[in-house]
Amino acid sequence: MSDNKSDKAMANNQIQFLLNDTLTTLSGIDPNTTILQYLRQHQHKSGTKEGCASGDCGACTVVVAEAVAGKLRYKSLNACISLLPSLHGKQLITVEDLQDGECLHPVQQAMVDFHGSQCGFCTPGFIMSLFALHKNFPEPSKHQTLEALAGNLCRCTGYRAIVDAAAAAKNHGADQFDRNAEQTIATLNSITKDAMAQLSQGAEQAFSPLSLSQLSQIMLDNPQARLVAGGTDIVLEITQMHKKLGTIVYVGNVPELQKFEEHDDKFVIGAALPYSEFTPHLAAHYPEFGDMIERIGSLQIRNQGTLGGNIGNASPIGDTPPVLIALDAKLNLRCGDEVRQIPLQDYFVDYKVTSQQTSEFIESIEVPKPASKAQQLKVYKISKRFDDDISAVLAAFNLTIENDVITDARVAFGGMAGIPARAAQCEQALNGQPFTQATIDAAKAKLGNDFTPMSDVRASKDYRMTVAQNLLQKAFIEISQPQTNTGVVQYA
Ligand SMILES: Cc1cc2nc3c(=O)[nH]c(=O)nc-3n(C[C@H](O)[C@H](O)[C@H](O)COP(=O)(O)OP(=O)(O)OC[C@H]3O[C@@H](n4cnc5c(N)ncnc54)[C@H](O)[C@@H]3O)c2cc1C
Ligand code: FES
Ligand code: FES
The missing domain is CATH 3.30.390.50 (CO dehydrogenase flavoprotein, C-terminal domain)
Incomplete structure (x- = not known):
């Protein structure tokens, strides 16, 4: 591939992100470190809680903001199953960052006013889900509110007071994140976008390629590397099985894997595009598929999880493969400069065995549009x-x-x-x-x-x-x- 040498030369052995409003550069840290471990053990910020360490309870919910088309896009996610390399070029916001001077953030104040802090332990997670909800929907509907909270488990009291707080916080006006948005976007954009991020410690290393050609070359050079998209499946190997992943290739910063294209007869969905970003488009043509995707995990999981990961993990109980097989979806598999297309059903060979070759990866998934009203x-x-x-x-x-x-x-x-x-x-x-x-x-x-x-x-x-x-x-x-x-x- 023509630009391989220059791509390699541009790798920086560090990652950079905004920790609230502080530009943070990390190097020499184990890339298997989760955002939750980093916050609690390295930053000694204990507001973000660990309940399950498996993406189920929402106690660890943080918000990550990305600069997209000149605006900030806010996403709630589970810090316990998100790896540090995924933060490169983003802003990490935790519950400690919401207070503005002496004033609680409006979602925090609403939780106080409506007695939404019940056991207290899971409250920071609820607050962060509500914060993301209000950043994305100043006047959220009941459905949007329940969807935002479904990944935060309450085992003590119930959700009524929290839902009331969500409604009370609507249209709260500009907060410090809005006031600082221009500066935040400028900083995120200035984080060396043309240099591939890397993080390594001993034998553990992670690459965060910024283009398809960089990704392809890394996979050729490191055939045993483990691809990480949302991480909602593979990171459980770290948190539940106490394994290390070895060489990690984070694919969430590769634009070609983040695309969504609508053609006359099909959709082409980048393998690393999170569910929450493409589901509305797909649901317009296949409402029952859209309804089903809304039941995959929680919003935090769907903000991270991808089709590439749901197919790539080759689970017999992954939710999208049966639907995609019934729709006769095709996979575009890339190895170096070569792309081959196969029917999705041919990808699955045996339990957890696929027809994916060494150094190959899923680039995109093609889903035919409905052929007729019949x-x-x-x-x-x-x-x-x-x-x-x-x-x-x-x-x-x-x-x-x-x-x-x-x-x-x-x-x-x-x-x-x-x-x-x-x-x-x-x-x-x-x-x-x-x-x-x-x-x-x-x-x-x-x-x-x-x-x-x-x-x-x-x-x-x-x-x-x-x-x-x-x-x-x-x-x-x-x-x-x-x-x-x-x-x-x-x-x-
Ligand atoms: C709390 C919780 C609830 C969940 N609920 C559901 C559910 O309801 N239904 C469901 O189906 N799943 C569920 N999952 C599993 C998981 O969220 C999904 O399978 C998700 O789609 C995985 O996507 P990901 O991007 O996070 O994958 P990752 O964890 O990043 O990767 C998963 C696997 O795919 C491989 N991979 C990733 N990208 C590629 C690529 N481009 N090419 C080839 N291989 C690739 C990785 O190497 C890894 O082996 C849940 C998980 C959690 C933690
Ligand atoms: S600690 Fe339970 S979802 Fe992260
Ligand atoms: S508010 Fe924490 S378990 Fe109910």
Whole structure:
């Protein structure tokens, strides 16, 4: 690749970010350090709490601001599963930073006024989620408020007082972050954007490439490197299994992996674009897919998590692969200058085994747009809780029905096998058949040939098979009697 040498020469062995309003340069720190560890152990800022260290409770919520098109974009995220290298070029805001002189921030004051600080331990996390909410939506709706708080668990009292505080803080006017925005954006933009950031300590090293060519070259030079996008999956290896990742390549600063393109016939979604940034566009064409993505983890998780990570972790219970397989999505896999395109279903080979080659990575995902009004997509997520829970079964039915005949059926499931997979015999029983109960009964029976599910903590094998068959029945009822449609609200 032509610019490899210069790309390499421009690597700085440091990362830079704003810690509130202080330009901070870090070097010689273990890149496996989470933002939470950094705040508490290095900065001795103990306002940000550790509850679970696995992205589940929200006690560690911080806000990260990025300069995008001359404005600041604020995102809540879980500091416990975010690595330091991901901060390069961003502003990190913690609960200690909200007070303005002697005055509490309006969201803090509202929490006091409405008795929203209950146990106290999780209050900083709630405050930071509310802070991000109000930065993005000065007058948030109830839905936006509940979505913002769903990743902050309260086990003591309940959410009413906190929701009341959220409503009371609306339209609070400019705060110190707005007043300083121009300066903040200038500083973030001045952080050496043309030099690749690096952080290393001993054998542990992290690269944060700033272009596709830098990323490709690093992957060629370091075939064993571990890609980190949102980190919401891979960082659990550090926090839960106490492992080190070795060579880390953070892909969140590569613009080509952050793109979202809408073409006449398809969307092209960069592998490292977080869910919260592309879901509204996808939902406009596939509302049930959009509804399902809103149930992936919490807002903090969706502000970080990506399609590249959901596919790349090759989990049999990742939520998007079955839907993307049913939609016949394609993967663009890059190695050096070479890009090959494969159907997503061919990526998954066996449990946690993929067809991705050494030094290769997912650059983007292509999702076809609906071909006609006759195409119906039905998506069902079965989990014990509505928010922030992993699926026991994920079903996706992509059916084209013309003149009461199924002219095309693509059916895929998660949680039914060691990989997300199509139900080939079920599809065969549907294709070319009249859209009737008899056809559905035949197709349901074929699911027993397609899958031999396993029993685990989430569900027994019998439950999984029964629910898979019932979901096909549900799709039939909802398509043939649209008034019965209850959306994706499903519990195990
Ligand atoms: C609290 C919590 C709740 C969750 N809830 C859900 C849920 O409801 N549904 C669900 O499906 N998942 C859930 N997850 C899992 C996770 O959030 C998702 O799988 C997410 O999409 C992972 O994306 P990421 O960018 O964070 O991946 P990362 O953690 O950065 O990476 C995951 C894997 O993908 C690889 N990878 C990353 N980018 C690429 C690339 N471009 N090319 C090739 N490989 C790549 C990494 O090397 C790694 O092996 C949850 C996780 C947590 C912590
Ligand atoms: S400590 Fe629980 S989400 Fe981070
Ligand atoms: S407010 Fe902390 S558990 Fe309820």
